[in-house]
Amino acid sequence: MEGNTAWLLTSAALVLLMTPGLAFFYGGMVRSKSVLNMLMMCFGAIGLIGVLWVVYGYSMAYGTDIGGLFGNPFDYLGASGLMTAAGDPTAGTVDIAFQGMFAIITVALIAGAVADRMRFGSWLVFGGLWGTLVYFPVAHWVWGDGGWIGEMGALDFAGGTAVHINAGAAALGLVLVLGRRVGWPREPMKPHNLPYVMLGAGLLWFGWFGFNAGSAYAADGVAGIAFLNTVTATCAAMLGWLLLERIRDGKATSLGAASGVVAGLVAITPACAYVDTWGALAIGAIAGILCALAVGLKYRLGYDDSLDVVGVHLVGGLVGTVLLGFVATTNVGTDGADGLFYGGGAGQLGTQVISAVAVMLYSIVIAALLGLLLKVTTGARVTAEEEVAGIDEAEHAESAYDFAGGRGGRPASVDTSVVSGGSKKLEESKP
Amino acid sequence: MKLITAIVKPFTLDDIRAALEQLGVLGMTVSEVQGYGRQKGHTEVYRGAEYAVDFVAKLRVEVVTDDANVEKVIDAIVGSAHTGKIGDGKVWVTPVDTVIRVRTGERGADAL
Numbered sequence: 443m444e445g446n447t448a449w450l451l452t453s454a455a456l457v458l459l460m461t462p463g464l465a466f467f468y469g470g471m472v473r474s475k476s477v478l479n480m481l482m483m484c485f486g487a488i489g490l491i492g493v494l495w496v497v498y499g500y501s502m503a504y505g506t507d508i509g510g511l512f513g514n515p516f517d518y519l520g521a522s523g524l525m526t527a528a529g530d531p532t533a534g535t536v537d538i539a540f541q542g543m544f545a546i547i548t549v550a551l552i553a554g555a556v557a558d559r560m561r562f563g564s565w566l567v568f569g570g571l572w573g574t575l576v577y578f579p580v581a582h583w584v585w586g587d588g589g590w591i592g593e594m595g596a597l598d599f600a601g602g603t604a605v606h607i608n609a610g611a612a613a614l615g616l617v618l619v620l621g622r623r624v625g626w627p628r629e630p631m632k633p634h635n636l637p638y639v640m641l642g643a644g645l646l647w648f649g650w651f652g653f654n655a656g657s658a659y660a661a662d663g664v665a666g667i668a669f670l671n672t673v674t675a676t677c678a679a680m681l682g683w684l685l686l687e688r689i690r691d692g693k694a695t696s697l698g699a700a701s702g703v704v705a706g707l708v709a710i711t712p713a714c715a716y717v718d719t720w721g722a723l724a725i726g727a728i729a730g731i732l733c734a735l736a737v738g739l740k741y742r743l744g745y746d747d748s749l750d751v752v753g754v755h756l757v758g759g760l761v762g763t764v765l766l767g768f769v770a771t772t773n774v775g776t777d778g779a780d781g782l783f784y785g786g787g788a789g790q791l792g793t794q795v796i797s798a799v800a801v802m803l804y805s806i807v808i809a810a811l812l813g814l815l816l817k818v819t820t821g822a823r824v825t826a827e828e829e830v831a832g833i834d835e836a837e838h839a840e841s842a843y844d845f846a847g848g849r850g851g852r853p854a855s856v857d858t859s860v861v862s863g864g865s866k867k868l869e870e871s872k873p
Numbered sequence: 874m875k876l877i878t879a880i881v882k883p884f885t886l887d888d889i890r891a892a893l894e895q896l897g898v899l900g901m902t903v904s905e906v907q908g909y910g911r912q913k914g915h916t917e918v919y920r921g922a923e924y925a926v927d928f929v930a931k932l933r934v935e936v937v938t939d940d941a942n943v944e945k946v947i948d949a950i951v952g953s954a955h956t957g958k959i960g961d962g963k964v965w966v967t968p969v970d971t972v973i974r975v976r977t978g979e980r981g982a983d984a985l
Contacts, residue, residue, distance in 0.1 A: 687921070
């Protein structure tokens with residue numbers, strides 16, 4: 443028990459680190475005038491969902507089943523009954539912490555779609571309501587005792603359905619209501635700091651080992667399988683994305699490498715304990731190529747998903763979840779199932795598709811309705827003028843970069859004419 | 874006195890600095906700038922979306938010098954910055970009324 447607890451504690455910390463990693467992955471992709479807002483949307487999700495999860499979210503996901511739809515929010519209200527040093531912490535406090543990190547990053551993932559334009563307060567309201575109405579119940583559907591998707595026999599080891607399809611679909615629903623950024627797609631909105639993007643992708647990958655291998659809830663062979671497949675599929679996805687770029691655009695790009703890594707991580711998430719190496723390679727390579735193609739859809743269909751949350755997370759999540767119906771195998775010794783290619787027939791494939799489509803539709807609809815609600819109440823977007831000038835200044839009264847101090851800035855609340863001292867000149871230089 | 878302003882390819886800076894040092898030029902100002910002339914911009918691709926980047930990264934080198942040294946300084950900069958390919962840059966000369974050294978208050982050629 444101590445070994446398992448140690449690994450789950452470590453994994454929880456790793457999964458928390460994914461959200462700052464995501465913040466930099468996204469933050470590098472926006473323009474320099476909105477990087478702080480992007481970081482803040484991710485950090486805001488940590489603060490907000492962290493509180494909601496401990497107070498009632500965990501209970502809504504893992505409390506006593508109510509109709510297969512959600513858990514009783516009062517069972518473990520404020521971690522009551524589980525806040526004890528006795529018993530197995532991987533079924534108590536550490537479980538709450540570990541799963542809380544999943545809730546946090548799922549909400550943070552959506553932020554990439556609404557970059558540059560969503561009011562910070564409205565984002566937090568959206569995050570809180572979407573977490574309550576969508577993530578907490580869907581986590582119950584997939585992983586809670588009695589949840590209808592889990593009962594149906596759908597496989598989702600670490601969150602392909604509950605996290606990635608869910609967040610990607612919410613992103614689509616929200617941007618359809620929010621609308622395009624001023625100037626999109628006519629004006630160039632190229633990434634302002636690709637090294638941030640690569641750094642963020644690296645942190646995400648590192649943290650993802652906790653996400654996937656931690657979901658074994660034990661320091662055992664299942665964790666080992668999940669860990670190894672998280673390497674294999676991710677590497678294959680990076681190669682797939684780069685190969686497609688090389689053929690289609692002429693060059694393999696650093697943004698493509700970072701995006702391929704994330705696409706592979708997303709796709710292997712539901713499958714990581716249920717496939718062998720060949721399955722992991724197939725899922726990774728297909729995800730890398732399909733996601734690289736899918737990020738172009740927004741230009742054809744006209745929705746402004748700023749940082750391709752739909753193209754990477756919804757599509758990547760669908761690839762992993764649906765491909766499990768083909769390449770899942772019990773040969774690896776985990777309690778998964780056999781897919782179509784491993785003699786299991788089409789039954790598992792059907793189950794996977796139903797679970798994916800159900801979560802996708804539910805999340806799109808609720809996210810769009812929440813977006814509409816915000817639009818007519820608090821206002822979902824900053825004004826066009828604020829958006830053009832930069833959301834960092836409008837929403838946070840800060841600017842990200844001032845390398846040489848050339849932007850100026852004196853204390854506005856201090857009357858400098860009556861305050862002595864503070865001279866930048868060294869005392870010795872005075873005559 | 875004259876202000877000599879040169880817009881050059883960034884990688885030529887080391888050669889320019891060395892050549893000017895040989896002439897006894899004691900200071901210069903270098904800044905990162907963007908622009909275009911005959912050499913138009915280039916294309917960048919992000920997640921498959923092409924962007925036409927109109928402005929090319931260049932360095933602006935500024936040197937103030939005595940009238941007597943103007944031709945030598947120009948030759949040193951042009952000689953070091955020349956590659957013969959499009960985009961080598963421009964050099965222009967403007968008259969300067971005076972120069973003041975902030976630390977001592979010296980004026981004119983003494984301040985160079």
